[in-house]
Amino acid sequence: MNVPEEQDASNAPADAVTDPAGAARAEGGHGAVPVAGVPAGSPVPTPASRRDWPLWEVFVRGRRGLSHTHVGSLHAPDATMALRNARDLYTRRQEGVSLWVVPAAAITASSPDERDPFFAPAADKAYRHPTFYDVPEGVQHL
Amino acid sequence: MSTPTPVASSAPAAPAAGGESAADAAVATYLLRLADDALVLGQRLGAQLTRAPQLEEDVALANIALDLLGQAQPLLARAGQLEGRGRDEDALAFTRDEREFLNCQLVEQPDGDFAETVVRQLFFSTYQLLLLQRLVDSADEVLAGVAAKGVKEVAYHRDHAVQWVLRLGDGTEESHRRVQAALQRLWPFVGELFETDDLVRDLVERGVATDPAQLRAAWDADIDAVLTEATLQRPTARRTATGGRRGEHTECFGYLLAEMQHLHRSHPGATW
Helix, strand or coil: CCCCCCCCCCCCCCCHHHCHHHHHHCCCCCCCCCCCCCCECCCCCCCCCHHHCCEEEEEEECCCCCCEEEEEEEECCCHHHHHHHHHHHHCCCCCCCEEEEEEHHHCCCCCHHHHHHHHHHHCCCHHHCCCCCCCCCCCCCC | CCCECCCCCCCCCCCCCCCCCHHHHHHHHHHHHHHHHHHHHHHHHHCCCCCCCCHHHHHHHHHHHHHHHHHHHHHHHHHHHHHCCCCCHHHHHHHCCHHHCCCCCHHHCCCCCHHHHHHHHHHHHHHHHHHHHHHCCCCCHHHHHHHHHHHHHHHHHHHHHHHHHHHHHCCCHHHHHHHHHHHHHHHHHCHHHHCCCHHHHHHHHCCCCCCHHHHHHHHHHHHHHHHHHCCCCCCCCCCCCCCHHHCCCECHHHHHHHHHHHHHHHCCCCCC
């Protein structure tokens, strides 16, 4: 999964593409991990060169009843085009019945630095898993 | 280089009536026109792979190209069958000469820039959608089947083109200028889409074809709506190209065919 890491949208300048380093990294796409400074989807497309196209994260619902699952990312000038690009890139082989696109900058992700405080304490708490009682016969969807 | 070169029509585009009847030959010719439109435009779009503004757009154009190829294949196969000269879809696609191709001249026009790719797609898909919507009732079962499948595909092709024309037209000064120039350059090739002739009129009576002339009003309305929203001017035609349906093509077409056919001609029957 390539959920954006090290994302710090609040500090990212909106016109980060003027920063040469940021602009170069913004060429990731297709699962590349975006870094701070990647220009992300703004409601109003700015007149821009190809390099300025913001990054979008794509979620596909495989079929009715399932939830949308993250499948990757892409560049597009705006939300409408992002949806169409997602259709062409991620549902060519009938993978889905519904698509979401989300500006990558709208995602607040946990930081690798916070990994231990966030996730390690769960490791030794086996009682959080439903393993200490019997599931009655006939219980569905558990 | 885009100037059509009308040549005296000496090469009869219609195949000799080697099939069951002259009626079959007429249907075969009509199917070749439709198939060649799709085949040639598919070739043009396929050649844009790696040349679009973004990787995402590469894939979008390639998807459209593959849709068109998928439409051309059964139509060519059916045309070959009706023609009765033992030519399958590959023989028709890869061994016919320039004068035997019956596509309209619009689809063979080169991609001067991305705006031309998009405008050509807008013009053609708007026309093709109107056409296929009527051909779903064709008396020819293969044609009706291709039309039924194609309607959904082409609706997307058109939507893709519309989205781009809106953004380019109402985008930057430069994108507006380019798309307006593309409209102007390709406008002379619009008239040919709606040409009708005796062959089509005859097939309309037999329920096989639909009269393209009757699509023009709807096409104009659809295009005008897009151009208005995109803040673009409807171009004026200084001249109208014609002749594609009789095998007359523009200069660029020979190069397209050479690229499309050279592998098959160099290595007949090559597969992979």
